[in-house]
Amino acid sequence: MKDKIKIFVPGTVANVACGFDVLGFCLDDIGDGMTIKKVEEPGLRITKIRGCELPFEIDKNVAGVSAKAMYEALNPDCGFEIEIHKGIKPGSGIGSSAASAAGSVFGMNELLGRPYTKLELTAFAMKGEALASQSEHADNLAPALFGGFTLVRSVHPLDILSIPTPDDLYATIIYPQIEIKTAEARALLPEKVDLKLAIAQWANLGSLVHGLHIGDFELIRRSLKDVVVEPYRKQLIPKYDIIKAIALESGALGCSISGSGPSMFALSKGKATAEKVKSGFETIYQDSDIDSQTLVSRINTKGIKIL
Numbered sequence: 001m002k003d004k005i006k007i008f009v010p011g012t013v014a015n016v017a018c019g020f021d022v023l024g025f026c027l028d029d030i031g032d033g034m035t036i037k038k039v040e041e042p043g044l045r046i047t048k049i050r051g052c053e054l055p056f057e058i059d060k061n062v063a064g065v066s067a068k069a070m071y072e073a074l075n076p077d078c079g080f081e082i083e084i085h086k087g088i089k090p091g092s093g094i095g096s097s098a099a100s101a102a103g104s105v106f107g108m109n110e111l112l113g114r115p116y117t118k119l120e121l122t123a124f125a126m127k128g129e130a131l132a133s134q135s136e137h138a139d140n141l142a143p144a145l146f147g148g149f150t151l152v153r154s155v156h157p158l159d160i161l162s163i164p165t166p167d168d169l170y171a172t173i174i175y176p177q178i179e180i181k182t183a184e185a186r187a188l189l190p191e192k193v194d195l196k197l198a199i200a201q202w203a204n205l206g207s208l209v210h211g212l213h214i215g216d217f218e219l220i221r222r223s224l225k226d227v228v229v230e231p232y233r234k235q236l237i238p239k240y241d242i243i244k245a246i247a248l249e250s251g252a253l254g255c256s257i258s259g260s261g262p263s264m265f266a267l268s269k270g271k272a273t274a275e276k277v278k279s280g281f282e283t284i285y286q287d288s289d290i291d292s293q294t295l296v297s298r299i300n301t302k303g304i305k306i307l
């Protein structure tokens with residue numbers, strides 16, 4: 001059996017407008033690189049972190065916390081060394097903490113001959129995600145591990161559904177380079193939701209999932225709306241309304257906050273439209289002092305990749 005594995009852990013978009021904390025999808029091309037080594041000396045060590053400054057202490061690093069949850073459950077007669085190459089900046093809204101948390105357990109599981117299912121790995125990784133956001137949610141972890149669109153029907157017990165991805169669906173991302181901490185973005189949200197808004201939200205979520213199943217882009221367009229969370233969080237993102245207007249004018253099916261922001265995503269039918277949205281996004285912060293990155297991505301239906 002191998003004693004070293006290199007993986008690519010993709011970025012993800014959580015919430016997808018109407019699916020706060022339950023729906024997510026997986027991106028291509030943008031993600032973290034991780035190398036996991038099985039070693040004789042027992043215990044867990046983070047030996048290298050590139051791309052940004054993060055703690056090396058196992059209990060303070062999301063990759064370490066999730067790895068520890070799995071390590072303690074299995075109690076293997078070996079140890080692991082973890083190298084993290086961050087391609088996704090923490091606080092960017094495209095699943096940075098989920099990538100680290102999912103990557104460490106995925107890599108260890110492969111080196112041990114896959115004792116755990118992806119569902120079980122998600123449960124371990126949720127411990128790492130909880131360190132970053134003070135809340136156990138799996139809407140970034142599930143698409144990173146399973147690929148495509150995923151719906152987390154329940155967290156306790158964990159129940160994850162894979163939703164089909166229609167051919168020709170593309171995402172465009174704009175990442176204004178400011179940091180929003182998930183815990184702070186969650187603190188803005190109300191404890192209670194008005195029943196009329198809740199009805200609109202779950203109607204849209206049901207119809208979005210149906211639209212994805214049958215590949216009905218017009219239904220997807222009608223469903224990509226968030227009447228519960230967006231009104232509270234949009235104030236965190238400079239030029240939010242302009243970003244959304246440009247996406248829709250360029251032909252996107254919908255546009256909303258990616259996870260807890262500041263990144264925003266648009267979904268489009270066809271690469272040409274997604275590229276048009278990207279061109280529009282590139283103009284948004286031109287006259288401001290905010291730097292931004294934009295990208296077009298296919299929906300990655302495979303999730304974490306072994307390199």
Ligand code: HSE
Pocket residue numbers: 014015020021022133137139140182185186259260
């Ligand atoms: N569902 C989460 C949120 C995703 O929006 O707070 C970010 O981790």
